[in-house]
Amino acid sequence: MEKLINILKFSEEYLKKYSFSKPRLQAEKVVAYVLKLDRISLYAYFDRDLSEDEKVQIKNFLKEMARNRMDFGKVLEKLENKNVDEITVEKENHKKENLQLLKHSVEYIEKNGIENPKLEAEYIFSHVLKTNRLTLTLDFTRKISEEEKKLIKEMIIKRARDKKPLQYILGEEEFFGYKFKVDERVLIPRPETELLVEQCIVLMSDVKTPFILDIGVGSGAISVTLGKKIPTSKVLGVDISDGALEVANQNKELNNVKNVKFIKSDVFENVSYKEFDMIVSNPPYIPEKEYKILMHEVKKYEPKLALTAEDEGLYFYKLITKKASDYLKNGGVLAFEVGYNQAQKVKNMMEDNEFENIVIVKDYHQIERIVIGKKK
Numbered sequence: 001m002e003k004l005i006n007i008l009k010f011s012e013e014y015l016k017k018y019s020f021s022k023p024r025l026q027a028e029k030v031v032a033y034v035l036k037l038d039r040i041s042l043y044a045y046f047d048r049d050l051s052e053d054e055k056v057q058i059k060n061f062l063k064e065m066a067r068n069r070m071d072f073g074k075v076l077e078k079l080e081n082k083n084v085d086e087i088t089v090e091k092e093n094h095k096k097e098n099l100q101l102l103k104h105s106v107e108y109i110e111k112n113g114i115e116n117p118k119l120e121a122e123y124i125f126s127h128v129l130k131t132n133r134l135t136l137t138l139d140f141t142r143k144i145s146e147e148e149k150k151l152i153k154e155m156i157i158k159r160a161r162d163k164k165p166l167q168y169i170l171g172e173e174e175f176f177g178y179k180f181k182v183d184e185r186v187l188i189p190r191p192e193t194e195l196l197v198e199q200c201i202v203l204m205s206d207v208k209t210p211f212i213l214d215i216g217v218g219s220g221a222i223s224v225t226l227g228k229k230i231p232t233s234k235v236l237g238v239d240i241s242d243g244a245l246e247v248a249n250q251n252k253e254l255n256n257v258k259n260v261k262f263i264k265s266d267v268f269e270n271v272s273y274k275e276f277d278m279i280v281s282n283p284p285y286i287p288e289k290e291y292k293i294l295m296h297e298v299k300k301y302e303p304k305l306a307l308t309a310e311d312e313g314l315y316f317y318k319l320i321t322k323k324a325s326d327y328l329k330n331g332g333v334l335a336f337e338v339g340y341n342q343a344q345k346v347k348n349m350m351e352d353n354e355f356e357n358i359v360i361v362k363d364y365h366q367i368e369r370i371v372i373g374k375k376k
């Protein structure tokens with residue numbers, strides 16, 4: 001895989017070698033043309049990986065320029081069999097048509113009662129067109145193919161009419177700046193959980209080679225992020241769901257982490273190591289009676305196994321708190337994400353089970369969300 005920035009440099013050098021005037025500008029035009037982007041918006045994509053096919057197209061275009069001693073505009077006219085004026089008019093027409101398509105999509109989403117319809121439509125368009133949401137309309141000067149239109153339409157309908165969460169439609173979510181694949185086998189990682197991970201990173205900053213256990217990995221968001229952010233750590237992630245473990249392993253690959261391992265286990269059942277520096281968990285914590293009144297799109301699409309717990313949502317906290325000491329070193333950390341109104345109860349459980357220095361951290365909505373304690 002080659003990054004866009006490197007291909008751009010290569011193109012500029014190539015054109016310099018053949019004594020083209022303004023080689024940088026011409027290189028930008030070639031790369032933007034092949035990638036169907038606006039030249040100005042190239043700067044938002046410097047990190048983008050180019051496919052083999054895109055690289056070949058760029059190189060062929062450059063060769064054509066060099067062979068004929070023609071600048072970008074002339075080669076484009078030759079390739080498209082149109083003059084510059086015709087190409088400009090065509091681009092303007094594409095832009096008008098695409099803006100119209102976006103407007104109709106926003107209206108359709110809005111009509112179906114989804115919040116932030118413009119943002120949601122922009123995410124879908126930029127995903128399908130492989131552009132950055134912020135430069136989407138700049139890149140509208142290209143034709144949206146029939147195939148792309150069909151895909152956009154299907155996604156807009158799934159979001160607006162079927163109320164499917166956007167993350168499941170796009171198949172991805174960002175967590176702590178990393179990309180995670182998500183589908184209906186795993187919970188969509190939430191921003192609150194980033195707070196939990198932040199705390200874990202700080203707590204492990206003094207430990208040379210932290211051994212960490214993550215219970216209930218789901219997409220692998222916590223494990224993979226800790227593995228990335230603490231490269232000296234060894235992270236073991238467990239989940240009872242085969243589907244979740246598959247997704248977590250995909251995310252391990254996607255984010256290229258080597259110090260994370262996932263195994264199937266009902267909580268501690270298959271965990272044999274007993275010297276962890278930290279146990280972290282965002283377990284299912286929604287009481288059954290609250291589940292019934294959750295938003296339709298959560299109940300319909302997110303896995304119930306990831307959401308609900310018996311004992312008024314406290315089942316996993318009780319179980320983990322009771323057994324955690326057997327799996328932690330002395331002074332080891334137990335860190336939980338908890339549901340609404342559960343923090344004090346979890347704190348009490350930890351106090352009753354050999355934990356001290358218990359701290360509760362609030363989330364962005366001032367809800368007590370994280371409970372952390374140390375094994376005595």
Ligand SMILES: C[S@@+](CC[C@H](N)C(=O)[O-])C[C@H]1O[C@@H](n2cnc3c(N)ncnc32)[C@H](O)[C@@H]1O
Nearest residue numbers: 189216217218239240241266267282283284306
């Ligand atoms: C709330 S989700 C958390 C997912 C992920 N850690 C996150 O924060 O986005 C809870 C996870 O616990 C898993 N789980 C449920 N029961 C379990 C059990 N008995 N043992 C291990 N994992 C379990 C579910 O499959 C789900 O993936």
